[in-house]
Amino acid sequence: xxxxTQSPKYLFRKEGQNVTLSCExxxxxxxxxxxxxxxxxGLRLIYYSQIVNDFQKGDIAEGYSVSxxxxxxxxxxxxxxxxxxxxxxxxxSRISGGDTDTQYFGPGTRLTVx
Amino acid sequence: xxxxSQHNHHVILSEAASLELGCxxxxxxxxxxxxxxxxxxxxxxxxxKYFSGDPLVKGIKGFEAEFIKSKFSFNLRKPSVxxxxxxxxxxxxxxxxxxALTFGxxxxxxxxx
Numbered sequence: 001x002x003x004x005t006q007s008p009k010y011l012f013r014k015e016g017q018n019v020t021l022s023c024e025x026x027x028x029x030x031x032x033x034x035x036x037x038x039x040x041x042g043l044r045l046i047y048y049s050q051i052v053n054d055f056q057k058g059d060i061a062e063g064y065s066v067s068x069x070x071x072x073x074x075x076x077x078x079x080x081x082x083x084x085x086x087x088x089x090x091x092x093s094r095i096s097g098g099d100t101d102t103q104y105f106g107p108g109t110r111l112t113v114x
Numbered sequence: 115x116x117x118x119s120q121h122n123h124h125v126i127l128s129e130a131a132s133l134e135l136g137c138x139x140x141x142x143x144x145x146x147x148x149x150x151x152x153x154x155x156x157x158x159x160x161x162x163k164y165f166s167g168d169p170l171v172k173g174i175k176g177f178e179a180e181f182i183k184s185k186f187s188f189n190l191r192k193p194s195v196x197x198x199x200x201x202x203x204x205x206x207x208x209x210x211x212x213x214a215l216t217f218g219x220x221x222x223x224x225x226x227x
Contacts (some may be wrong), residue, residue, distance in 0.1 A: 033214055040123065042204060042217035043158075050213065058214060090158060094213075101146045101165070101208045103215060105158040 003027065004106035006091050011111045013078070013085070021076045021109045023091035032074035033092040033103060036060060043090060049074055078111065086113045116140050116209050120218035127195055128226050135190040135221050137205030144210040147188040149179055152220075153201045161203070164188065175199070200225045 004025045013019045023032065031050050035043040045058030049068040063082025068074055074093075078085045088110050092103040119138045127133060139145060149161040162173025169181040179190045188205060205218040 031213065035215075035217075040219055042118075042120075042219040043206075043215070044217070045214045048214050102148070102160060102163060104160075105150075107157050 004091060004093055004104060006089075006106040006109050008109060009107065011109055013111065013113050015113055016080045018077055018079050019111065021078065021089055021091075021111070023074045023076065023106060024072055025074075025091075025093045025106075026072060027093055027095070027104065028071070029093035029095045029104075030071070031094040032068070033094070034058075034064070034066065034074070034076045035090045035092065037088040037090055037108070046076065046089075085111055087111060116207070116212070116216055118205055118207050118216050118218040120203075120205055120221050122221045123219065124222045124224070126224045126226065129197055130194050131225075133190070133192040133195045133199070133223070135203055135205075135223070137188045137190065137218060139186050139188070139205075139207045139216075141186060146208045147179075147181060148206040148208075148215065149173065149177070149188075149190050150204045150206060151201050152204065158204070161190070195223075195225050197225050197227045199223060 007022045033048040034046040037043045044060050046064050047066045049055035055066050065077045090108045091106040094103045117140045121136045147164040150158050151161050152158045161177050162171050164171045164181045172178045177192050181188050203221045206215040
Protein backbone atom coordinates (compact mmCIF):
# COMPACT_ATOMS: atom_id res chain seq x y z
CA UNK A 1 0.00 0.00 0.00
CA UNK A 2 1.97 3.02 -1.27
CA UNK A 3 1.71 6.46 0.18
CA UNK A 4 2.86 9.05 2.65
CA THR A 5 2.46 8.48 6.35
CA GLN A 6 2.72 11.08 9.06
CA SER A 7 2.79 10.41 12.74
CA PRO A 8 1.42 11.14 15.16
CA LYS A 9 -1.96 12.43 13.99
CA TYR A 10 -2.30 14.68 17.05
CA LEU A 11 0.56 16.01 19.13
CA PHE A 12 0.57 18.12 22.24
CA ARG A 13 3.61 19.97 23.47
CA LYS A 14 4.43 22.15 26.40
CA GLU A 15 5.97 25.50 25.72
CA GLY A 16 9.75 25.34 25.57
CA GLN A 17 9.90 21.74 24.35
CA ASN A 18 11.21 20.59 21.02
CA VAL A 19 9.09 18.05 19.16
CA THR A 20 9.73 15.96 16.04
CA LEU A 21 7.07 15.14 13.46
CA SER A 22 7.56 12.05 11.35
CA CYS A 23 7.05 11.78 7.58
CA GLU A 24 7.69 8.57 5.66
CA UNK A 25 6.98 7.75 2.01
CA UNK A 26 7.26 4.50 0.07
CA UNK A 27 6.58 6.07 -3.32
CA UNK A 28 10.29 6.23 -4.23
CA UNK A 29 9.93 9.99 -4.62
CA UNK A 30 13.07 12.09 -4.61
CA UNK A 31 11.72 15.38 -3.30
CA UNK A 32 9.95 15.92 0.01
CA UNK A 33 8.32 18.98 1.54
CA UNK A 34 6.93 20.32 4.79
CA UNK A 35 4.07 22.81 4.81
CA UNK A 36 2.23 24.49 7.62
CA UNK A 37 -1.51 25.11 7.34
CA UNK A 38 -3.24 27.82 9.36
CA UNK A 39 -6.91 28.82 9.01
CA UNK A 40 -7.37 31.43 6.30
CA UNK A 41 -3.72 31.34 5.24
CA GLY A 42 -3.49 28.31 3.04
CA LEU A 43 -0.31 26.27 3.16
CA ARG A 44 3.11 27.81 3.64
CA LEU A 45 6.40 26.12 2.85
CA ILE A 46 8.72 25.39 5.77
CA TYR A 47 11.49 23.27 4.27
CA TYR A 48 12.04 21.07 1.26
CA SER A 49 14.55 18.50 0.12
CA GLN A 50 15.30 17.55 -3.48
CA ILE A 51 17.66 14.69 -2.67
CA VAL A 52 19.08 12.81 0.28
CA ASN A 53 21.43 14.82 2.52
CA ASP A 54 20.30 18.11 1.02
CA PHE A 55 17.51 20.50 2.02
CA GLN A 56 16.54 24.15 1.59
CA LYS A 57 14.65 26.65 3.70
CA GLY A 58 11.20 27.60 2.59
CA ASP A 59 9.26 30.77 3.33
CA ILE A 60 8.83 30.23 7.09
CA ALA A 61 11.81 28.13 8.21
CA GLU A 62 12.60 30.04 11.41
CA GLY A 63 12.15 27.85 14.47
CA TYR A 64 12.15 24.61 12.50
CA SER A 65 14.81 22.10 11.49
CA VAL A 66 14.87 19.04 9.24
CA SER A 67 17.10 16.17 8.18
CA UNK A 68 17.12 13.91 5.14
CA UNK A 69 19.32 10.94 5.88
CA UNK A 70 17.17 8.48 3.94
CA UNK A 71 15.15 8.89 0.78
CA UNK A 72 12.02 7.63 2.51
CA UNK A 73 12.13 9.88 5.54
CA UNK A 74 12.00 13.64 6.15
CA UNK A 75 11.38 14.43 9.83
CA UNK A 76 10.57 17.95 10.98
CA UNK A 77 11.60 19.28 14.37
CA UNK A 78 9.64 22.16 15.81
CA UNK A 79 11.98 23.89 18.22
CA UNK A 80 11.27 26.10 21.17
CA UNK A 81 12.37 29.03 19.00
CA UNK A 82 9.16 28.74 16.94
CA UNK A 83 6.96 31.40 18.51
CA UNK A 84 3.59 30.18 17.28
CA UNK A 85 3.86 26.45 16.61
CA UNK A 86 0.22 25.44 16.99
CA UNK A 87 -0.85 24.47 13.47
CA UNK A 88 -1.58 21.63 11.09
CA UNK A 89 1.60 20.28 9.46
CA UNK A 90 1.53 18.58 6.08
CA UNK A 91 4.27 16.57 4.46
CA UNK A 92 4.40 16.06 0.70
CA SER A 93 6.57 14.30 -1.84
CA ARG A 94 7.19 14.56 -5.57
CA ILE A 95 8.86 12.30 -8.09
CA SER A 96 11.65 13.64 -10.30
CA GLY A 97 11.30 13.24 -14.04
CA GLY A 98 8.09 12.85 -16.03
CA ASP A 99 5.25 14.58 -14.23
CA THR A 100 7.72 16.41 -12.08
CA ASP A 101 5.61 19.06 -10.45
CA THR A 102 2.74 17.13 -8.90
CA GLN A 103 3.05 16.80 -5.16
CA TYR A 104 1.27 14.19 -3.09
CA PHE A 105 0.32 14.90 0.49
CA GLY A 106 0.24 12.95 3.72
CA PRO A 107 -2.66 13.04 6.20
CA GLY A 108 -1.06 15.68 8.42
CA THR A 109 -0.15 16.15 12.06
CA ARG A 110 -2.03 18.61 14.22
CA LEU A 111 0.32 20.15 16.77
CA THR A 112 -1.04 21.97 19.79
CA VAL A 113 1.17 23.83 22.22
CA UNK A 114 -0.26 23.94 25.71
CA UNK B 115 6.80 38.49 -4.29
CA UNK B 116 5.16 35.56 -5.99
CA UNK B 117 1.68 35.01 -4.65
CA UNK B 118 -1.64 33.35 -5.31
CA SER B 119 -4.98 34.98 -4.55
CA GLN B 120 -8.27 33.28 -3.92
CA HIS B 121 -10.89 35.94 -3.54
CA ASN B 122 -13.74 33.79 -2.29
CA HIS B 123 -13.02 32.71 1.26
CA HIS B 124 -16.34 31.06 2.03
CA VAL B 125 -18.95 30.07 -0.53
CA ILE B 126 -22.36 28.61 0.27
CA LEU B 127 -24.36 27.00 -2.52
CA SER B 128 -27.41 24.82 -2.85
CA GLU B 129 -27.13 21.45 -4.54
CA ALA B 130 -27.28 21.65 -8.36
CA ALA B 131 -26.01 25.23 -8.38
CA SER B 132 -23.05 26.06 -10.58
CA LEU B 133 -19.68 26.78 -9.04
CA GLU B 134 -16.85 29.06 -10.02
CA LEU B 135 -13.94 29.72 -7.68
CA GLY B 136 -11.47 32.40 -8.60
CA CYS B 137 -7.70 32.07 -8.58
CA UNK B 138 -5.18 34.65 -9.68
CA UNK B 139 -1.41 34.45 -9.51
CA UNK B 140 1.22 37.13 -9.64
CA UNK B 141 3.40 37.42 -12.70
CA UNK B 142 6.47 35.24 -12.47
CA UNK B 143 7.15 33.75 -15.85
CA UNK B 144 6.21 30.20 -16.70
CA UNK B 145 3.92 28.53 -14.22
CA UNK B 146 2.32 25.18 -13.58
CA UNK B 147 -1.10 25.41 -11.96
CA UNK B 148 -3.03 23.15 -9.63
CA UNK B 149 -6.26 22.86 -7.72
CA UNK B 150 -6.24 20.72 -4.60
CA UNK B 151 -9.21 19.77 -2.44
CA UNK B 152 -9.34 18.92 1.24
CA UNK B 153 -12.51 17.06 2.27
CA UNK B 154 -13.29 17.12 5.99
CA UNK B 155 -10.91 14.79 7.79
CA UNK B 156 -9.14 13.68 4.62
CA UNK B 157 -5.82 14.18 2.83
CA UNK B 158 -5.21 17.06 0.50
CA UNK B 159 -5.99 15.61 -2.94
CA UNK B 160 -5.17 16.79 -6.43
CA UNK B 161 -8.28 17.84 -8.38
CA UNK B 162 -6.61 18.90 -11.61
CA LYS B 163 -3.49 20.48 -13.02
CA TYR B 164 -2.31 22.52 -15.97
CA PHE B 165 1.21 22.33 -17.36
CA SER B 166 0.75 23.23 -21.04
CA GLY B 167 -1.53 22.69 -24.04
CA ASP B 168 -5.31 23.06 -23.96
CA PRO B 169 -6.05 25.77 -21.39
CA LEU B 170 -9.29 24.07 -20.40
CA VAL B 171 -8.42 21.14 -18.18
CA LYS B 172 -10.71 18.54 -16.74
CA GLY B 173 -10.19 16.92 -13.40
CA ILE B 174 -11.83 14.42 -11.16
CA LYS B 175 -15.45 14.50 -9.98
CA GLY B 176 -16.65 16.73 -12.83
CA PHE B 177 -14.42 19.70 -12.04
CA GLU B 178 -12.68 21.74 -14.71
CA ALA B 179 -10.49 24.82 -14.79
CA GLU B 180 -9.52 27.34 -17.42
CA PHE B 181 -6.09 28.91 -17.67
CA ILE B 182 -6.29 32.47 -19.00
CA LYS B 183 -2.72 33.65 -19.38
CA SER B 184 -3.61 37.28 -20.10
CA LYS B 185 -5.53 37.49 -16.84
CA PHE B 186 -3.11 35.37 -14.76
CA SER B 187 -6.12 33.32 -13.76
CA PHE B 188 -6.97 29.67 -13.26
CA ASN B 189 -10.59 29.54 -12.15
CA LEU B 190 -12.21 26.31 -11.02
CA ARG B 191 -15.70 25.41 -12.24
CA LYS B 192 -18.33 22.76 -11.83
CA PRO B 193 -21.71 22.96 -13.56
CA SER B 194 -23.71 21.32 -10.79
CA VAL B 195 -22.41 20.85 -7.25
CA UNK B 196 -23.34 18.08 -4.87
CA UNK B 197 -23.46 17.97 -1.10
CA UNK B 198 -20.35 15.76 -1.24
CA UNK B 199 -18.38 18.65 -2.77
CA UNK B 200 -18.37 20.36 0.61
CA UNK B 201 -14.66 20.88 1.24
CA UNK B 202 -11.85 23.41 1.20
CA UNK B 203 -10.33 24.16 -2.19
CA UNK B 204 -6.81 25.43 -2.72
CA UNK B 205 -5.29 26.90 -5.82
CA UNK B 206 -1.52 26.42 -6.10
CA UNK B 207 1.21 27.46 -8.47
CA UNK B 208 4.76 26.38 -9.16
CA UNK B 209 6.79 29.24 -10.57
CA UNK B 210 9.77 28.63 -12.83
CA UNK B 211 12.90 28.04 -10.78
CA UNK B 212 11.05 27.29 -7.58
CA UNK B 213 10.42 23.65 -6.86
CA ALA B 214 7.70 24.03 -4.24
CA LEU B 215 4.07 25.04 -4.45
CA THR B 216 2.79 28.49 -3.59
CA PHE B 217 -0.74 28.18 -2.26
CA GLY B 218 -3.69 30.50 -2.12
CA UNK B 219 -5.46 30.98 1.18
CA UNK B 220 -8.18 28.52 0.29
CA UNK B 221 -11.94 28.68 -0.30
CA UNK B 222 -14.31 26.85 1.97
CA UNK B 223 -17.26 25.53 -0.02
CA UNK B 224 -20.41 24.53 1.79
CA UNK B 225 -23.11 22.83 -0.27
CA UNK B 226 -26.52 22.70 1.29
CA UNK B 227 -28.85 19.80 0.43
